[in-house]
Each structure stands twice: as structure tokens, then as C-alpha cells.
Amino acid sequence: MGKFDKDSGAVNPALTRMITEGSLSRRSLMKLLSAGAAMSSGLMGFPQVGFAAENPVKGGKLRAAMSNASATDTLDPAKSNNSGDYTRQYMFYNGLTELDKNLAAKPALAESIESTDGITWQIKLRKGVTFHDGKxxxxxxxxxxxxxxxxxxxxxxxxxxADQFKTFTAVNDNEVQLVLSSANFDVPYMLATPPFLIVQDGTKDFTKGIGTGPYVCKEFSPGTRSVGTRNPNYFKPGLPHLDEVELLGVTDQAARVNGMMSGDLHIVSTLSAADCKRIKATSDFGVLESKSGMYTNLIVRTDVKPGSNEDFVLAMKYLQPREMLVKTVLQGYGDVSNDTPVPPWHPLYNADLKPRPLDPEKAKFHIQKAGMTGATVEIITTPNIEGSNEGGQLIQQVSRNTGINFKVRRVPYDGYWSTHWTKDPVGYGSINPRPTLDMLFSQFYMSSAPNNESGWKNDQFDQLVVTARGERDQAKRKQMYGDMQKLIYDHCGTIIPTFISSTDGYSKKVKGVEAWPSGMMMGYRFHEFAWLSA
Known part of the structure; x- marks a missing residue:
């Protein structure tokens, strides 16, 4: 991938060098393409081609590495909070529904899930499904x-x-009636997400990972690795293909990539732009780019100084070098954002809210208005949150003449989420995609949200979130979500300069993997579909 097609004729060697070295800008690349230079699909910003045409090979052991690993690794869906947890849990459990590569909710353990009013839901279970222990x-x-x-x-x-769940009734062994406190037509999407994976009745010890999933838990060592063997009784015909999957937690980025290129690993998550460039220069490895709603955000707490002053928050929004971050830090693997968590390709995106330009003069005006000229503000950054170190440094550089002195303090990634995230007055966060805006807003933006990152509270916003859940008319829904984005754009302290494509690396011996917008590594479920060529 990333080479010219054989039929495209002679190629300018200088041009080839520019492509392999990454010195060709995206704009130049687009010009080249429109001029008719034929290229294969592996180049920057183009969707990876799936391998559906090949016949899967059964058997083999695949070794994968995720970027998360700590003593808090868990097999309890209620506690999962990172891509490592999600990927591990999808090995062993299933949801009632699941998201496909088009972000549509499909039946999984549920044969059907229906409601006429958005309040009372009838969930009919697939018959003949067993847990790993035979129950x-x-x-x-x-x-x-x-x-x-x-x-x-x-x-x-x-x-x-889960606050929305009012009552649960077992109609019979294979049917559940779920009644909500108010209408929500997004329930099939919500039930497809990692927290709502189905565990066995009465489970208190989650170290065994007894579920209905494609793999049976053979080993679970928090902070190190998980091993699953193929579930011979899996309810999906023909899946999974592999005999065994070993999922390692490797926080060191270079170690993940080197492990893959040396042949020790078959597929790895969370590549940097530099890694992508290095991998693209080889013939044996590929980059899987998935456009997604994933983002790194600068969190300015609005309930403490300096973020309690709206002018300071606005100044920070005018100090975001958005295009520069996409082009240099992400090397084109991303999209410019307007500080709302809704990506530009989303059907509910409010296109009227233009990304604020980098404007140090406007920032200076708001800093003066906030009475903060001469003040010093510390920005906390950490490695492993993509673009946070560079983002902090760029803000420091572009703000030199604005009258404020930014200090960037790097802290270790280990313990960052418990010690720093949402606790520092100004620091970085990283949010994985959510299948619906309701889930995103409910978890991160409502006044009562458990992870309300900037401590932002807005009654109008809260009311709109609840009302939109029960609205079936798509035009009205779009208007409501547009209004919610406007409130975030104008008043919230979470600053989202870019959306980040998830980029995973894989050996070309791994087949069956393709880009899914629901999350990295095929929506954290690569192991269910991947196979190894002989």
C-alpha cells in the first residue's frame, strides 16, 4: 500500500521520495489525484480496503498490543473506561445489540428490541446462546x-x-421488558456500548470473564496481558477464525511498533503520525485509519480560576492552532474541530458553528477584559494523550504577545487519569467515540454528568438533552442537537481543536480488518473478525 499502481506508467523519482518522506502536503496530494495520477488506497487520509473477498483461514494464534495497561485493568463492564478494557471485554462478552461498520445498531444477544413510544421496550433474546461455563x-x-x-x-x-432505566421485568426466560423514566429512541445504540455487555446473573468476581463472547478467558493478568481461546459454541456461525488471541498492554509507543515490525506482534493500537510514516514505507505492514469522533481536548475548569472567567476561556479558544495540529502533529490523520464534540461528518453536526481561527489579537483582547494581563497559567500535559504535549507547547508559542505567560508542565502518564484529569484548572483529556450524541452529552456535558470535564453547568442544555431523547422527528432532533452544540461552542470550558483518526498498525499477514468509525481496532472487536493468512 502507498505505492503507485503498476499500470500508472513512469513515476517521477522526486515525487516518490516526497511521498515516502511525508514531505508532500495533503493539498498537493489532492491536486495530484485530481490530475489523474493513479495511486493505491493506502495513502494518507484514504479508507483502508477490507479483505472480504478472501476466504478466511481457520486457526492460528494472534498477538495484539493496546496502549493501555495498569493495575486497574478490568473485566467488569461497569468499570471499563479505556480502549484496552473495551477490547478485552469484547473478547469475552456480547451486548444485546452491536454497532456495525456504518454505526448502525444490529441485534446481537437480542433477536429483536422494539418500542412504539420510546419508553417501553420489548427485548427478545436469541435462543440457544450459552455462557462459557455451559449455562x-x-x-x-x-x-x-x-x-x-x-x-x-x-x-x-x-x-x-442507567438512571433512565425505571423497571426491568422478565416476561419469560427469553424476553425482558425495559421501561424508561422518559422516552429515548437511542436505546438500541446505548445497549451496544461496552458498559452494557451482558454478564452472568449474580457475578461478583469478574476475573474469570465468563460471558457469551467469541473467546473463552484462559488468562487475565491486569497490567500485563489477557489470553482468550476460541469459543467452540459461539452463537455466530463461522466466527471467530483464530484459535487464540493474546492481548498485551504496552504503554510504550516505540515498543508496540518495534514489536510489530520484528514479528512479535501482529496488530497494535494507537500509532503516532511518525509511526504511520515509518510503517507506510514498508511492504509488509499497513496502517488502518478510521475516521472517528475521538478527540484530545484542552479542559479549562469553569468552576475555578482562571476558567471561571468566560473571557479567559474565549481567549483560549482563539489560541488553538487547529490546522497546524492536523497538518503537523497528526500528519493529516484528523479533522479540524469547532470545540464541540461533534465531528464535521456527523449527520447532526451544526455547520453554522465555524472553527474559531487562531487569533492572538482577539485572545489578547479577552485576556485584558478578564483582567489577566501579566498572569501566569500552567497547562498540564502528558505523553500518550495524542497531541497534548505539542498542543501545550504551541499555545505557549502563539500566545507570546497576548500578555499572559503559559507554563507547560509534563506529568507522567501513569496515574494521570486518577490524579490530574478533570482536577487541574487547565489540562488535557482524551475521549473515545460514542455511538450517539445523547451518550456523549449525558456522560460529559450535562450538569450531573459523572465525567463533566470542565464542571460546566447549563440548565437549558440539560433540558434539551432529555427532550431530544424522546423526539422522533429527525428535523426537530437535528435542531435540538444544533442548539446544544451552540451552547457548548459559546460557553463550555472543553476546547476541542481537532478530531483524531484512530490509526492502528498491522502485519499484512492479518486479514479481515477494516476501518470502523465506532472506535479503534474495528470498534475494539478486531479479534472477532481477523484471521491470519497461512
Whole structure:
């Protein structure tokens, strides 16, 4: 991939060098393409081609590495909060529904899920599904899995979302009636997400990973690795293809890439732009780019100084070198954002909210208005949150004549989420894609949201979130979500300069992988579909 097609004729060697060295800008590349230079699809910004035409090979052991690893690694869906957890849990569990590569919600453990009013939902379970220990899946397992998120003692990350669940009733062994406190037509999407994976009734010890998923848990060592062997009784015909998957946690980026290129690993998550360039220069490895709603955001707490002053927040929004971040830091693997968490390709995107330009003069005006000329502000950054170190440094550079002195303090990634995230007055966060805007807004933007990153509270916003859930008319819904984005754009302290494409590296011996917008590594489910060529 990334080479010219054989039929495209002679190629200018200087041009080839520019492409392999990455010195060709995206704009120049687009000009080249429109001029008719034929290229294969592996070049920057183009979707990876799937391998559906080839017949999968059964068997083999695949070794993969995720960028997350810590003592808090978990097999409890209620506690999952990073891509490593999600990927591991999808090996062992299934949801009632699942998202496909077009972000559509499809039946999984549920054969059907229906509602006429958005409040009362009838969930019919697929018959004949068994857990890894042989027990059949029943309505009791579903009710236990969903209701535990409502128990404060569980401390579920989906506590706020589960707030909507009013009652659960087992109609019979294969049917559950779920009643919500108010209408929400996004329920099939919500139930496809990692927190709502189905566990066995009464499970308290999650170290065994007993689920219905494609792999049976052979080993789970938090902070190190998880091993799964093929589930011979998996309910999906023909899946999975592999005999065994070993999922390692490798936080060191260079170690992941080197491990793949030396043949020790088959597929790795979270590449840097430099890694992508290096991999593209080889013939044995590929880059899987998925356009996504993933973003790194600068969090300015609005409930403490200096963020409690709206003019300071606005100044920070005018100090975002958005295009520069996409072009240099992300090397084109991303899109410019307007500080709302809705990507430009999303059907509910409010296109009237233009990304604010980098404008140090306007920033200076708002800094003066905030009475902060001469002040010193510390920005906390960390490695492993893509673009945070560079973002902090760029803000420091572009703000030199604005009257404010920014100091960038790098802290270790280990412990960052518990010690720094949402606790520092100005620091960085990183949010994985969510399948619906309701989930995104409910978890990160509502006044009562468990992860309200900037401490922003807005009654009008809260009311709109709840009202939009029960609105079936798509035009009205779009208007409501547009209004919510406007409130975030104008008043919120989370600053989102860019969306980041997820980029994973893989050996070309790995087949069956393709880009999914629901998250890295095929929506964290590559192991269900991947196979190794002989």
C-alpha cells in the first residue's frame, strides 16, 4: 500500500521520495489525484480496503498490543473506561445489540428490541446462546447486567445513563421488558456500548470473564496481558477464525511498533503520525485509519480560576492552532474541530458553528477584559494523550504577545487519569467515540454528568438533552442537537481543536480488518473478525 499502481506508467523519482518522506502536503496530494495520477488506497487520509473477498483461514494464534495497561485493568463492564478494557471485554462478552461498520445498531444477544413510544421496550433474546461455563443465557442475566449500573455501590461508569432505566421485568426466560423514566429512541445504540455487555446473573468476581463472547478467558493478568481461546459454541456461525488471541498492554509507543515490525506482534493500537510514516514505507505492514469522533481536548475548569472567567476561556479558544495540529502533529490523520464534540461528518453536526481561527489579537483582547494581563497559567500535559504535549507547547508559542505567560508542565502518564484529569484548572483529556450524541452529552456535558470535564453547568442544555431523547422527528432532533452544540461552542470550558483518526498498525499477514468509525481496532472487536493468512 502507498505505492503507485503498476499500470500508472513512469513515476517521477522526486515525487516518490516526497511521498515516502511525508514531505508532500495533503493539498498537493489532492491536486495530484485530481490530475489523474493513479495511486493505491493506502495513502494518507484514504479508507483502508477490507479483505472480504478472501476466504478466511481457520486457526492460528494472534498477538495484539493496546496502549493501555495498569493495575486497574478490568473485566467488569461497569468499570471499563479505556480502549484496552473495551477490547478485552469484547473478547469475552456480547451486548444485546452491536454497532456495525456504518454505526448502525444490529441485534446481537437480542433477536429483536422494539418500542412504539420510546419508553417501553420489548427485548427478545436469541435462543440457544450459552455462557462459557455451559449455562444458558436467560432474561435473569440481562436484568442483572443492566440493573447493576443503577446500584451506587457498583460505582458504574454508566451510572448516569442507567438512571433512565425505571423497571426491568422478565416476561419469560427469553424476553425482558425495559421501561424508561422518559422516552429515548437511542436505546438500541446505548445497549451496544461496552458498559452494557451482558454478564452472568449474580457475578461478583469478574476475573474469570465468563460471558457469551467469541473467546473463552484462559488468562487475565491486569497490567500485563489477557489470553482468550476460541469459543467452540459461539452463537455466530463461522466466527471467530483464530484459535487464540493474546492481548498485551504496552504503554510504550516505540515498543508496540518495534514489536510489530520484528514479528512479535501482529496488530497494535494507537500509532503516532511518525509511526504511520515509518510503517507506510514498508511492504509488509499497513496502517488502518478510521475516521472517528475521538478527540484530545484542552479542559479549562469553569468552576475555578482562571476558567471561571468566560473571557479567559474565549481567549483560549482563539489560541488553538487547529490546522497546524492536523497538518503537523497528526500528519493529516484528523479533522479540524469547532470545540464541540461533534465531528464535521456527523449527520447532526451544526455547520453554522465555524472553527474559531487562531487569533492572538482577539485572545489578547479577552485576556485584558478578564483582567489577566501579566498572569501566569500552567497547562498540564502528558505523553500518550495524542497531541497534548505539542498542543501545550504551541499555545505557549502563539500566545507570546497576548500578555499572559503559559507554563507547560509534563506529568507522567501513569496515574494521570486518577490524579490530574478533570482536577487541574487547565489540562488535557482524551475521549473515545460514542455511538450517539445523547451518550456523549449525558456522560460529559450535562450538569450531573459523572465525567463533566470542565464542571460546566447549563440548565437549558440539560433540558434539551432529555427532550431530544424522546423526539422522533429527525428535523426537530437535528435542531435540538444544533442548539446544544451552540451552547457548548459559546460557553463550555472543553476546547476541542481537532478530531483524531484512530490509526492502528498491522502485519499484512492479518486479514479481515477494516476501518470502523465506532472506535479503534474495528470498534475494539478486531479479534472477532481477523484471521491470519497461512
Amino acid at each position: 444458558p443465557l436467560t432474561a435473569k442475566d440481562v436484568i442483572y447486567s443492566l440493573s447493576r449500573h443503577k446500584d451506587p455501590a457498583v460505582a458504574s461508569n454508566a451510572f448516569k445513563l
